[in-house]
Amino acid sequence: DTGVSQDPRHKITKRGQNVTFRCDPISEHNRLYWYRQTLGQGPEFLTYFQNEAQLEKSRLLSDRFSAERPKGSFSTLEIQRTEQGDSAMYLCASSFGGAGELFFGEGSRLTVL
Amino acid sequence: SQQGEEDPQALSIQEGENATMNCSYKTSINNLQWYRQNSGRGLVHLILIRSNEREKHSGRLRVTLDTSKKSSSLLITASRAADTASYFCATDAFSSGYALNFGKGTSLLVTP
Numbered sequence: 001d002t003g004v005s006q007d008p009r010h011k012i013t014k015r016g017q018n019v020t021f022r023c024d025p026i027s028e029h030n031r032l033y034w035y036r037q038t039l040g041q042g043p044e045f046l047t048y049f050q051n052e053a054q055l056e057k058s059r060l061l062s063d064r065f066s067a068e069r070p071k072g073s074f075s076t077l078e079i080q081r082t083e084q085g086d087s088a089m090y091l092c093a094s095s096f097g098g099a100g101e102l103f104f105g106e107g108s109r110l111t112v113l
Numbered sequence: 114s115q116q117g118e119e120d121p122q123a124l125s126i127q128e129g130e131n132a133t134m135n136c137s138y139k140t141s142i143n144n145l146q147w148y149r150q151n152s153g154r155g156l157v158h159l160i161l162i163r164s165n166e167r168e169k170h171s172g173r174l175r176v177t178l179d180t181s182k183k184s185s186s187l188l189i190t191a192s193r194a195a196d197t198a199s200y201f202c203a204t205d206a207f208s209s210g211y212a213l214n215f216g217k218g219t220s221l222l223v224t225p
Contacts, residue, residue: 042215
């Protein structure tokens with residue numbers, strides 16, 4: 001399967017713990033996006049990379065959130081000192097260039113107890 | 114922040130009927146896209162319409178765009194139970210580096 005893959009698919013953690021999600025985009029795609037989606041809402045933009053450069057960050061991305069894309073391939077999204085409000089589906093998407101179709105992974109669902 | 118707003122929030126129809134969903138947005142856009150999401154899954158791209166286009170078709174899908182009213186509509190003709198999903202419009206804008214901003218979605222239920 002050459003689509004966007006995300007790992008883990010589900011993560012349950014206790015408040016205050018750190019969690020990390022990984023996204024492997026479609027190999028030839030140079031753009032990678034992170035979104036967060038809560039129940040009944042649309043995806044909210046968090047950040048995106050073009051190759052290894054993080055070009056845009058939402059105000060939603062507090063200093064507890066950090067994303068990296070070393071070498072312009074896979075990306076990680078880390079949430080430090082998790083809070084119950086961080087419970088959501090974290091979606092990764094990739095594209096070739098901007099202003100076009102995004103290809104989404106199946107998401108990583110986070111539950112903070 | 115979410116740029117687009119879909120209407121209605123929920124829609125229930127029977128197989129064979131047409132489903133129409135509307136989307137309004139606030140700022141000038143480069144293009145508008147529609148995505149579909151089955152429960153608990155990722156989003157799947159359906160169709161993209163550029164700001165200089167007024168109508169586009171893809172199979173049973175028809176999308177219109179009215180930039181003067183900052184609105185778009187998605188029509189699904191001859192709906193099937195398998196069309197049951199949430200549908201989102203998404204817009205990009207220079208101000209956000211062309212990252213897509215999604216609306217809250219329309220939840221479509223198609224009953225046999």
